[in-house]
Amino acid sequence: MSRSLLRLVPVAVVAAAVLVGTVAPAVASDLGSYLDEAEASSYAGRQATWSTLDGDTTFGVVSVEHAGSMTMVEGASGDTMIGAGRVFGSSGAVVVHGWSAGSLSDRYQMADPQAVTRLGRDATLLTIQEGDTVRARIWMDDATSAPLGSEVYDGDGSLFRLSYMLDFTPNPTRLYAALRDGGGDFDVALPSDRSSLPATADGYGRLDVYTGPGDAVQAFFTDGLFSFSVFEVQGSVDTTPFAAGSTAKINGSSYLRMLTPTEVWVVWKSGSMSYVLVGDLPPDHLADVLAELPRPSEANLFQRIWRGLFG
């Protein structure tokens, strides 16, 4: 891809966002349609998100403005614009180049939508089943198709993540100027064929592989509802940013795991490679996915000697 063409992409996408953001929602007949319409909706408001995992709980509030496929997130540490394959923020910007279309996994079924009221607005409650388990519930605003809230459940039926709008403004007017990026350099994640990870993991398809920061390689997986990326790094990674995390035993192996309100991070080393997983998948999916990825290395000879001698 030529440098000049790369320069044109953001402008085209912002223009597309403006156009798409004004399209009136159609009647959705299945979950995929609801998700597509939500992406095309236009709204603003404060969004609270709460997650819990093995006793760890995190909570965060951000201001969100969404139009078309672009979302502006205003948090305590600055503004970030996300959408259409790009993230622009105060500390940097990245654009992924090229992507493969995925589809919603057939392991999800949607129960009959229910008419409810949320934030004083007419809404539709969608219940997404995975077999006999409720996997997620989503409240959609009838007038705009915007998501007013969502719940994600672990495989045992416990609540894993709760997100809801504290206030809601449909079709805000100040979006489009704010969606313009302030300028500066951005990194481009180019397609790569260097991933050693499997093509599927627990029903998640590896849709794309990109070059990452440094020598890292990003493999992106999704099942159409949740997604995660695994970054493969030669050698070790600096785990200082994961100081808030803790060691978790998953499938009998030890991983460094950290929970943020909207993401779960898992770091481990296998052989000469380090792996960093980041995504929004629920805990039981995470365990099943990790079972299909390279396992953490066992203790080396000297560590075993040391433990044998000193316990």
Add this chain to the structure above:
Amino acid sequence: MARVKHPDDHCANQDVLSAYLDGELRPGELDEVVAHLTDCLDCVAEFHRIKEMRAALRTLPDLELPERLLPSAHPGPELSALLDGELATIEQEIVLLHLGECDACRSEFHELDAARTAIRSLPGLEPPEFLMTRRDAARARHRSRWRVVTAAAAGMAAAVAIAVGVFGGPPPTSPIDVSQFSDQHNARASLEPGFGVIPVFLSQGEAP
């Protein structure tokens, strides 16, 4: 990854507007920016956004980062955990890397190790030899010799382990800023229809 300049070259970017707010522009540059701001609504909006952001930042309380989270912080309790083999592989490498660079911590580590070894080598509750039978005395001498051999082997193994772990050095830690992983994941995930419904985004800097 390729690094690319932003396409809006004709517009004043954030750096220029920041320099303007800081009074760091030269006279020629200042005139250009002022002229541009009079007829570019986007840049005026951007200018006000930066200004508001700065004002908001000034009102934030100072947060003290816990010392243990500082990259240069000394491991402390982790040294004991290292001796106990309780650190995760990656944590262990971080501590070993620090030990390779910090004389104070290396000294503390050796003292801690020596103290533990001394405690383990304290005499047990075996009776004096003159109170034993001849066979018991022979067994005790054998155990004593075995303990010496074991201690020597342990000392050698520990020395080798420290030499390999500390001075041989674990592979160097990658200088990658993992917060970029979150951005790159979210950039790709934003192409998925489920992304905006099940929120997976937070402001930069709130991820690791």
